[in-house]
Each structure stands twice: as structure tokens, then as C-alpha cells.
Amino acid sequence: MQPIEELRYLILAAQREGNRMFTEALRPLNLTSSQAEVLRVLQERQPLSLVALGSMLICEGGSPSRLVNGLVEGAISGVFPQRRVGVKSR
The missing domain is CATH 1.10.10 (Arc Repressor Mutant, subunit A)
Incomplete structure (x- = not known):
């Protein structure tokens, strides 16, 4: 895998994890x-x-x-x- 591809996947993984955490934090507020x-x-x-x-x-x-x-x-x-x-x- 090229370094630029690896960076892309790491950024996408971080974005998905951030979205998951944000969604979980908002859950009590509906x-x-x-x-x-x-x-x-x-x-x-x-x-x-x-x-x-x-x-x-x-x-x-x-x-x-x-x-x-x-x-x-x-x-x-x-x-x-x-x-x-x-x-x-x-």
C-alpha cells in the first residue's frame, strides 16, 4: 500500500470513530x-x-x-x- 493510501484510510478511520463518539454523546439529548x-x-x-x-x-x-x-x-x-x-x- 502506498503511504498516501495508508494516510487516506487512517483519516477515514479517525473520522468514523469521531462520528461514532459524537453520536454517542448526543444520544441522551435525542x-x-x-x-x-x-x-x-x-x-x-x-x-x-x-x-x-x-x-x-x-x-x-x-x-x-x-x-x-x-x-x-x-x-x-x-x-x-x-x-x-x-x-x-x-
């Missing part, structure tokens, strides 16, 4: 890695249109409406807690 990426981008850059959000995501190009709908439905159904950002307690 989130996928793609949903976590959406939340991270929104936390840093909100408000955004779906088109603008899609352009910033690695996990999905174009319009990420399916991911956003899944997050909204999960919050409404109680799969994970709904939290309102920017609302102060009185």
Missing part, C-alpha cells in the same frame, strides 16, 4: 449530529433564513427545512425540552 449542527449555527448566527442556514451547514446543502422541522416537532412533542431564547424571567 439529537442527531445534523440537528446539533443546526442548533450550533443558529446559536452563533441567528436569526437566519433557511437558505442562509443551509449555506452554513456541512451536513446538508441547500435548504435544511427537514432538519428544522424535525427539531420543531421534537420540541413540540416533548422529545427534548423546548427553551425560548431571549425571554427573561419576571
Whole structure:
């Protein structure tokens, strides 16, 4: 095997292991890695249109409406807690 091929396979193996560990860490939150990426981008850059959000995501190009709908439905159904950002307690 050529050294460049070996490097390629080592990088792929590290990526797979990182994805596995990240997925396991998100499991208690009932989130996928793609949903976590959406939340991270929104936390840093909100408000955004779906088109603008899609352009910033690695996990999905174009319009990420399916991911956003899944997050909204999960919050409404109680799969994970709904939290309102920017609302102060009185």
C-alpha cells in the first residue's frame, strides 16, 4: 500500500470513530449530529433564513427545512425540552 493510501484510510478511520463518539454523546439529548449542527449555527448566527442556514451547514446543502422541522416537532412533542431564547424571567 502506498503511504498516501495508508494516510487516506487512517483519516477515514479517525473520522468514523469521531462520528461514532459524537453520536454517542448526543444520544441522551435525542439529537442527531445534523440537528446539533443546526442548533450550533443558529446559536452563533441567528436569526437566519433557511437558505442562509443551509449555506452554513456541512451536513446538508441547500435548504435544511427537514432538519428544522424535525427539531420543531421534537420540541413540540416533548422529545427534548423546548427553551425560548431571549425571554427573561419576571
